[in-house]
Amino acid sequence: MNFPPRPTRADIDLSALEHNLRQIKSCCSETPGVLAVIKANAYGHGAVAVGRVLENAGVESFGVATLEEAIELRAAGISTPMLVFGGCYPGQESAFVRHDLAAAVCSLPDLQRLERFGRDHQLRFPVHIKCDTGMGRVGFLPAEIPPLIDLLTRGSGVEAVGLMSHLASADEAAPEVTRRQIQSFREMCRQFAAASLQPAAVHLSNSAGLVAWQVPECTLVRPGIILYGSYPAPEFRTKIDLRPVMTFSTRIAQLRWMESGCGISYGHIFHTERPTLLATLPVGYADGYNRLLSNCGEVLIGGQRAPVVGRVCMDWIMVDVTDLENVAVGDRVVLLGSDGGQTVSAEEWAEKIGSISYEVFCSVSQRVPRHFSALPVT
Numbered sequence: 001m002n003f004p005p006r007p008t009r010a011d012i013d014l015s016a017l018e019h020n021l022r023q024i025k026s027c028c029s030e031t032p033g034v035l036a037v038i039k040a041n042a043y044g045h046g047a048v049a050v051g052r053v054l055e056n057a058g059v060e061s062f063g064v065a066t067l068e069e070a071i072e073l074r075a076a077g078i079s080t081p082m083l084v085f086g087g088c089y090p091g092q093e094s095a096f097v098r099h100d101l102a103a104a105v106c107s108l109p110d111l112q113r114l115e116r117f118g119r120d121h122q123l124r125f126p127v128h129i130k131c132d133t134g135m136g137r138v139g140f141l142p143a144e145i146p147p148l149i150d151l152l153t154r155g156s157g158v159e160a161v162g163l164m165s166h167l168a169s170a171d172e173a174a175p176e177v178t179r180r181q182i183q184s185f186r187e188m189c190r191q192f193a194a195a196s197l198q199p200a201a202v203h204l205s206n207s208a209g210l211v212a213w214q215v216p217e218c219t220l221v222r223p224g225i226i227l228y229g230s231y232p233a234p235e236f237r238t239k240i241d242l243r244p245v246m247t248f249s250t251r252i253a254q255l256r257w258m259e260s261g262c263g264i265s266y267g268h269i270f271h272t273e274r275p276t277l278l279a280t281l282p283v284g285y286a287d288g289y290n291r292l293l294s295n296c297g298e299v300l301i302g303g304q305r306a307p308v309v310g311r312v313c314m315d316w317i318m319v320d321v322t323d324l325e326n327v328a329v330g331d332r333v334v335l336l337g338s339d340g341g342q343t344v345s346a347e348e349w350a351e352k353i354g355s356i357s358y359e360v361f362c363s364v365s366q367r368v369p370r371h372f373s374a375l376p377v378t
């Protein structure tokens with residue numbers, strides 16, 4: 001492109017990412033390795049850049065949701081072991097082998113298919129066996145473990161390189177569900193060991209799990225959200241020191257004095273009640289600025305908060321800057337992030353839209369260019 005882009009952008013602070021990884025490692029010193037979760041374009045942060053930084057920082061493994069996500073990373077030269085959580089769909093087997101990927105496997109028919117593929121191609125297809133210890137989503141239930149073990153010990157076309165499960169409520173105050181899940185996982189590990197199956201990778205804990213629980217049987221933890229500097233729940237703030245990685249910003253496109261009584265944006269759900277200095281910003285729900293922030297979002301301009309007024313449009317929002325000092329066209333506006341000692345966190349935003357920070361990050365759309373900070377030379 002030989003022209004400058006629209007000023008709406010997401011800045012990704014790669015040294016904050018490294019900081020968060022260090023915090024994770026010191027938090028679970030009993031677990032030797034990290035499987036960094038970089039699915040969904042690294043929660044919207046840019047999977048290739050994030051993957052390169054984490055690979056250089058020495059993470060043991062990566063987790064992604066789909067084969068396509070894994071191939072994008074491999075094409076960028078990322079060679080760290082990689083697990084596809086979503087599994088291997090029929091017809092994808094050769095691509096998994098070609099790109100050196102392991103698949104999470106959740107059912108006997110899928111395992112049988114991969115075992116047959118492995119035998120037909122004289123290889124052992126690498127799988128992580130996913131157990132359902134209480135998530136109620138996918139995976140082998142406790143009753144399915146004996147036939148599973150039978151197939152794993154007899155079938156030569158597949159190798160269980162990993163044993164995994166997923167926590168349903170580690171971010172919540174009630175510990176009973178997690179305690180039961182850990183017990184159930186331990187029992188499955190014991191059944192594997194009794195059959196002389198010793199997967200090298202044993203992993204259970206997501207971000208909330210690894211901060212709040214130690215599971216010594218595990219060889220890996222699977223952090224996602226905390227890598228990106230967001231807390232699974234408010235009470236985690238005191239337990240681990242994280243730095244937000246993403247700053248989502250734009251610049252003021254237009255400033256106008258509007259008379260009292262003007263309807264603002266679609267549906268006129270806001271009317272000015274005084275002469276109002278209105279700033280129009282080139283960002284909207286097509287960029288990931290959620291429409292539920294209509295009349296309730298806040299942005300930062302020169303370290304001051306300004307309220308979103310009227311409906312969020314596809315490509316624009318309006319903010320009331322009447323009470324702010326020194327505002328001009330072209331001024332930087334922080335939508336998500338910190339400015340002059342003020343912060344609009346992903347958590348604050350999530351609460352307003354009835355969601356979680358995960359969805360806030362994932363929603364920042366493809367249309368928003370990501371800019372990556374250079375890492376300090378060490």
Ligand SMILES: *Cc1c(COP(=O)(O)O)cnc(C)c1O
Binds near residue numbers: 037166206208224226
């Ligand atoms: C997304 C995901 C994670 C990461 O969860 P966070 O809560 O972001 O840490 C871990 N494991 C699996 C299987 C996942 O799908």
